[in-house]
Amino acid sequence: MAKKKYNYLIFVxxxxxxxxxxxxxxxxxxxxxxxxxxxxxxPPKWLPSTFNxxxxxxVFKMIPFxxxxxxxxxxxxxxxxxxxxLSIFGAYAIVFLDFPGRKYLVTLIRSTMFVPMxxxxxxxxxxxxxxxxxxxxxxxxxxxxxxxxFLITSFFDSIPRDLxxxxxxxxxxYFRILFxxxxxxxxxxxxxxxxxxxxxxxxxxxxxxxxxNKEQYRTLPIGMKYLVAESSKEYQxxxxxxxxxxxxxxxxxVLFEKQLVKSITLTGMKS
Amino acid sequence: MKSAAKEIRPSxxxxxxxxxxxxxxxxxxxxxxxxxxxxxxxxxxxxxxxQVVYYSFTNMTTSKRGTFVGIENFKYLIGDSKFFKAxxxxxxxxxxxxVFDTGLALIIALMLDSHIPLRKFLxxxxxxxxxxxxxxxxxxxIWFFDPDVGPLNMILEKLGLEPLLWLNDKSTALVSILMFSxxxxxxxxxxxxxxxxxxxxxxxxxxxxxxxxxxxxxLIKIKLPLLRPITNFIVMxxxxxxxKVFAEIDVMTPTGGPGYSTAMIVTYIYEQAFTRGKMGRAxxxxxxxxxxIFILTQIQSRMNASKTVDYD
Numbered sequence: 001m002a003k004k005k006y007n008y009l010i011f012v013x014x015x016x017x018x019x020x021x022x023x024x025x026x027x028x029x030x031x032x033x034x035x036x037x038x039x040x041x042x043p044p045k046w047l048p049s050t051f052n053x054x055x056x057x058x059v060f061k062m063i064p065f066x067x068x069x070x071x072x073x074x075x076x077x078x079x080x081x082x083x084x085x086l087s088i089f090g091a092y093a094i095v096f097l098d099f100p101g102r103k104y105l106v107t108l109i110r111s112t113m114f115v116p117m118x119x120x121x122x123x124x125x126x127x128x129x130x131x132x133x134x135x136x137x138x139x140x141x142x143x144x145x146x147x148x149x150f151l152i153t154s155f156f157d158s159i160p161r162d163l164x165x166x167x168x169x170x171x172x173x174y175f176r177i178l179f180x181x182x183x184x185x186x187x188x189x190x191x192x193x194x195x196x197x198x199x200x201x202x203x204x205x206x207x208x209x210x211x212x213n214k215e216q217y218r219t220l221p222i223g224m225k226y227l228v229a230e231s232s233k234e235y236q237x238x239x240x241x242x243x244x245x246x247x248x249x250x251x252x253x254v255l256f257e258k259q260l261v262k263s264i265t266l267t268g269m270k271s
Numbered sequence: 272m273k274s275a276a277k278e279i280r281p282s283x284x285x286x287x288x289x290x291x292x293x294x295x296x297x298x299x300x301x302x303x304x305x306x307x308x309x310x311x312x313x314x315x316x317x318x319x320x321x322q323v324v325y326y327s328f329t330n331m332t333t334s335k336r337g338t339f340v341g342i343e344n345f346k347y348l349i350g351d352s353k354f355f356k357a358x359x360x361x362x363x364x365x366x367x368x369x370v371f372d373t374g375l376a377l378i379i380a381l382m383l384d385s386h387i388p389l390r391k392f393l394x395x396x397x398x399x400x401x402x403x404x405x406x407x408x409x410x411x412x413i414w415f416f417d418p419d420v421g422p423l424n425m426i427l428e429k430l431g432l433e434p435l436l437w438l439n440d441k442s443t444a445l446v447s448i449l450m451f452s453x454x455x456x457x458x459x460x461x462x463x464x465x466x467x468x469x470x471x472x473x474x475x476x477x478x479x480x481x482x483x484x485x486x487x488x489x490l491i492k493i494k495l496p497l498l499r500p501i502t503n504f505i506v507m508x509x510x511x512x513x514x515k516v517f518a519e520i521d522v523m524t525p526t527g528g529p530g531y532s533t534a535m536i537v538t539y540i541y542e543q544a545f546t547r548g549k550m551g552r553a554x555x556x557x558x559x560x561x562x563x564i565f566i567l568t569q570i571q572s573r574m575n576a577s578k579t580v581d582y583d
Contacts (some may be wrong), residue, residue, distance in 0.1 A: 004386050011387040017379065018396040021454065024411045025399070029424065031414075041421055086311060089304035099301035100288045109308070112316045114568055118515050118537050119561040120315075122461075122544050122554050123322035127314070144311040174300035203404035205518035210545060221406035225522050228413060235414045238430040253402050258397060260402065261462060 024265045028246075030054070031232050032239040039235055055240035062230055062237060067216060068223035075138045075208075075219055076201035082143040084152075091152040092178050096164060112146045117207065125210055135213045136163070141207055148193055155189035156182060195252060201261075202249065220245050275475040314373070323561075326554040333548035344555035354556065356531050364445060364452075364535070365513035371453040372460050372509040373502060379457070380464030381490070389455035394465070405455065408523040412451045413438070416523075438523055441530035448523055449532055460505050467501040468494065507571035514564055517541070536560050 031039070032055055034048040059065045093099070094106060117124070124141050131137030159182060169179045184192070208219045218226070224241055231237050253260060284295035348354045383394055400408060415423050416437035424434040437447045479489045479503060494574030495502075517537040518544055520528075527534030527542070534542075536556065544553035 003490035006388050007385050008387075010385050011389075014379070014382050014387065014393050021396050021400060021458075023409065024454070025403075025416070027415075028411045047303070063542075074348040086308055093301045093304045097297045097301040098293055099298045099305075100291070100293060102301075105305065107310060114565060115316055115320060115561070116515050116564060117562070118517065118540070120323055121540070122550055122557060123319035124315070126550070127319065141315055144308075144315050161532060162530075173302075174296055177302075186341055190360045199402065203406065203518075204345070205406060205521075206541075209521075209540075219519070220352065221404065224406050224410060228410065228522065233417070233420075235417070235420070238410045238414065242407040242410045246299075246403050249402055249404060253399070253534045261398060 019266045021263070025246075028239045028242055031236055034236045036234065036236065052236070055236045058226075058234075058237045059241045059244070061074075063223055063227050063242065065223065065244070068218055068220045071135075071138075071217060072202060072220035075135060076198055076204075078135070078178060079142050080194055080198045080203045081137070083145055083148055083197050084190060087148040087152045087193065088178075088183065089191065090149045091156050092182055094149075094153055095156040096177070096182070097174065105244045109146045109149055112144070121206065121210060128211060133212055133217045135217070137211045138208050138217065138219065141211075142201060142204060145197065148197055151193050151196075152186070152190065155186050155193075159185050184196075186188060191264075192256075195256060195260070199249060199252065239240070287380040323554045323557050326551055327558050328555075329551045331551040331554075333550060337551055339553065340487045340551070345559075347552060348555055348559065353531060353534070354539055357527075357534045357536050360445060360531075361462065361514055361516075361535045364449065364516070365510045367446075367449050368452060368456075368508060368513060369509055371449075371457060374458050375453070376460035377464050377498075377502075378507070379461045380388050380468060381494075383461065383465055384468045394462075397461050400455045401462075403455075404519045406522050408450065408455060412454075413523055416447050438533075439529060441528070441532035444528045445523055448520060451519060451523070452516075460509075463501050463505060467498045471497050479540045496523060503571065503574040507574065511564055511567050511571070514560065514567070536563075572575055 030046065030048060033051050033053065034045070035050070035052045036051055038045050062267060066109075090109065094102065103123075128141060130136050131140070150255075163181050163185065164177050167177045174179065204219070205221045205225075208222050209225070212218050212222060224245060227241055228237060278371055286295045286298055288298075306313045326337075328339055328341060329337035330340045330343065380396060383390065383397070389391070415421050418424055418434060418436050419438060421435065421437070427434050435443050438444050463524045475493055475497075476489055479493055484492065514536060516535055520533055520535055521541070524533040526546075527538050537560070540553050540556045540560065543556060
């Protein structure tokens with residue numbers, strides 16, 4: 001096996017494919033620095049003639065982009081926090097505690113996976129009627145995910161029982177075991193789940209679109225939808241906005257690629 | 272160990288519930304921890320599901336609570352050509368996407384599984400679009416598709432071909448979104464196939480080589496059958512996700528696109544509920560969507576249960 005030569009034909013084909021995959025990102029980055037003139041010249045320019053950073057400030061002038069950005073950060077963080085807390089509580093009870101009705105609870109939680117949010121949009125909108133244009137209205141309907149519970153359950157399953165048993169012998173109550181033994185031992189797994197949840201909330205579109213009317217409560221994806229109409233083909237500005245929206249995700253991707261790919265493929269294998 | 276625990280903590284309280292003995296502290300802890308989960312399940316799933324069923328039999332609108340109208344909403348949907356157009360579009364989109372989700376993704380995965388330089392880097396590039404937020408990447412593609420200044424038409428002109436209207440023409444709009452969608456999502460399926468390929472023990476492939484099997488034969492006879500569960504999963508999840516698709520459609524072609532050619536079922540529901548205010552009718556459409564997704568999910572879990580190939 002060691003003597004095996006690289007297969008260069010396949011390599012070249014894959015490189016061509018990779019160029020296609022990356023081209024939109026490169027185009028976006030280049031274009032976010034172009035002037036209006038660069039955009040409308042023919043033949044098209046690949047590189048901007050000057051580095052026109054004004055597009056980035058133009059985004060903030062055209063729409064309250066900073067506000068959208070903060071809204072997205074705040075709501076995504078809150079959703080992630082509540083979702084992870086709920087999931088840790090649920091997973092801990094499922095894995096480590098013996099209580100009546102445990103099996104039925106697991107079935108109940110699993111059955112929520114059959115109900116995608118698109119189906120319950122309208123009753124949810126009516127339930128949340130009083131919370132329109134509030135952060136709570138954006139956050140609350142998106143704090144529960146059976147998938148996250150089962151993801152954390154499978155992590156908790158791999159924590160040795162002996163650890164908990166010896167804590168019990170030392171006189172720890174069940175809450176102290178959770179906070180002092182289980183959570184510290186599951187830290188890396190929990191942070192993977194949290195990152196995964198955050199990315200999901202960061203791109204969330206349909207629900208925030210429905211529950212927000214006022215500009216000041218729009219999240220980033222919603223604001224960007226309106227930017228398309230607002231900027232009327234000033235693509236360089238749209239691209240600057242996209243670059244800024246993608247940035248946090250890209251940073252997470254580069255830093256945690258391994259865990260991300262693993263947890264995303266896990267989503268596939270588990271269900 | 273157990274008896275030792277009892278000696279140290281003699282204060283253990285036992286509870287008898289439905290003929291089984293539980294430890295009181297554990298039951299209390301579970302109750303405290305499970306309450307928020309149960310509240311969430313009730314408020315976010317049980318209650319809305321009950322309501323969506325109930326509302327689907329009423330003529331509720333945004334402004335009035337509505338009265339019971341029987342199956343009137345469902346009758347309306349069956350008679351509405353727009354609803355069937357939306358379902359047709361969704362099915363068409365799902366089928367077209369499937370070809371790439373399975374075929375192209377498998378080919379790329381097989382190539383990535385071979386002996387090549389920069390493998391890790393290449394793998395990441397195919398996966399990158401998957402993690403990028405859908406609205407931000409839609410914005411890039413809106414520009415790609417611009418008939419006047421978009422790069423796609425410029426490439427077509429370079430090749431001496433007729434420029435297209437892309438998202439603005441009812442014959443190309445759905446295909447345009449398909450192009451975006453394949454670019455955006457293929458990395459996910461590539462990754463699943465690749466994981467599957469790498470889980471196949473080398474010994475199987477080695478053994479087939481010893482028996483004189485060609486690369487092609489080992490693909491057809493060994494790899495593909497072993498990838499069967501993953502393929503089933505990709506096919507079914509692909510279809511189910513297409514039935515839920517909304518964000519990219521709404522951003523790239525608001526209000527259903529030219530001639531309603533890109534409207535999906537969710538687009539239709541959204542339009543009925545939030546543009547026209549027909550809540551009852553939108554709930555009826557939601558029920559139909561739910562039934563479709565439910566059936567698809569059932570098929571998927573059946574397939575996974577029965578069609579697993581085991582070579583051990």
